[in-house]
Amino acid sequence: MRDHGGDLDQAIRRHGGEMAEWIDLSTGINRRPYPVPPLPDSAFRALPTRAETAELENVARAAWAVPESEPSETLALAGAQAAIQAIPRLAPPGEARVLGPTYNEYAGALGTAGWVVTEVSALEDLAGADLAILANPNNPDGASHRPAALERLAASVGRLVVDESFGDTCPDLSLLRRPAAANVLVLRSFGKFHGLAGIRLGFVTGPATEIAALRAIAGPWPVSGPAIAIGRAALADHGWSEATRARLGTETERIDALARSAGWGLAGGTGLFRLYATPDAAEARRLLAERRIWSRIFPWHPRWIRLGLPGTEAEWERLDRALRAL
């Protein structure tokens, strides 16, 4: 398995302690999750019906403000990751380019499926690829691109995949609010913004023929009944989403101030995680881990450390004390 956040069992193996003692800031998963509603027995017992899944997909499109007139279609999958696994199979392998540095599973899944993968560091260097993939905003540095720039790019590649897994806090960046281009697929994660990554729910939106092909690759019943029930409730709750966006906006300022006091420079981020430049990221991670706070560092950048946002006030206070003691 490639290096990821959320690997708290590794933190415990290396630094000790019990799961419950740790504050896991190694991911961009919201630590104040959407409250799981009571789930009917049928969600666990029965195979999800096509009607239930279609309703989930419709509620999701409304949440993203996809224009009603849009002919694009949306497919629910077991996480945006499941879309990343399936998309390389839509066409015979060719030349793929990934805008990096970014989430390491894009290149991984493309490579497994036989694509020749190149990482480029500027948006314009994606032009000419058979398949181009980028995250908007990007993980871990939060770099973002205006929709118009991506639409221009789409005209110069075979297929463009835009991963909006961290897009819930910046809806203006979303391609889903605009007329869909015929060669663009847009990914969305449910679990990060809603703080429920364990249920495995994500979406891919694109032209009807591509979505039908992805549906055949995924097979019937790719999403669990509990995930469908939770997703339907949560994505219809626009009030919770608005309040959460506002809270995250305030809290990113709060964590940036704490990091600044510790002498760390802001290197980027989104509403769900922040990236800081430190003198020595491995040492910073070790010192936080001594206080049972788990963070993410990157083998390819010795100074960067990524932190998700604490959940409770007690967690904020522990992070504050840990950063002051660095």
Add this chain to the structure above:
Amino acid sequence: MRDHGGDLDQAIRRHGGEMAEWIDLSTGINRRPYPVPPLPDSAFRALPTRAETAELENVARAAWAVPESEPSETLALAGAQAAIQAIPRLAPPGEARVLGPTYNEYAGALGTAGWVVTEVSALEDLAGADLAILANPNNPDGASHRPAALERLAASVGRLVVDESFGDTCPDLSLLRRPAAANVLVLRSFGKFHGLAGIRLGFVTGPATEIAALRAIAGPWPVSGPAIAIGRAALADHGWSEATRARLGTETERIDALARSAGWGLAGGTGLFRLYATPDAAEARRLLAERRIWSRIFPWHPRWIRLGLPGTEAEWERLDRALRAL
């Protein structure tokens, strides 16, 4: 989507009524499910760790009585269906043979992945295929094969896939209790026997290199946190499994007696469903549906009807009355 059982929304569209009024006997899903244990918040919130998933896989192997010395490995996926979707990608497409009539997704998934698929009707006609797939016991007719016969078959095909999704009620048939052949993959379903198909959990067991390849195809976190937590509890509860096997044994005799009184002949079955020969299956299904009992028929056999087992005593009485009134 191909024709399946569990399509109760179609029953309602065609025959009316509310979901709760219907008894869904169109699947082989146990209607007296394993009681869902209290689920920790972390199962919904956090990405499943590798350690949790490995523990689930180990508990599953113990439940199936896989010998401790076996070098095979087991991968948990979002249903046996997810294994059916992934296995065609393990090797370049070639000639696949399916022992039919059987579950229609084998040929579907192989075809989507580019395989040339032939359905054969005798076990020995699978010999010579690049990939051979069969269900043991089979769905819908319950036909079964002794492990020794399958081991001989394995020596004459490129790869043998044995789907034991309905194998929980006949453990003596399982290949998992015996030394594993190097070109055999064995599928298991969690949701059918445990009555929790909605959580999407299944397994594939085989040689380490094949399982590693399937793991790469599936990507990280293919199974949800709730499914891992439920699966760990249920598969460790050998007492529940034993009691359920005994109950299903008694109840298959009970439903066969009801069907016999209605003039139906037993055409096969397993501990989780029964297949009956009727004068006119479509008409029998319609008459049961008028009493809000949903069953499964097969476009390729005008006389066969498949029934799962009722759950409660009230459901048994409704089925009894409905069959008497035919």
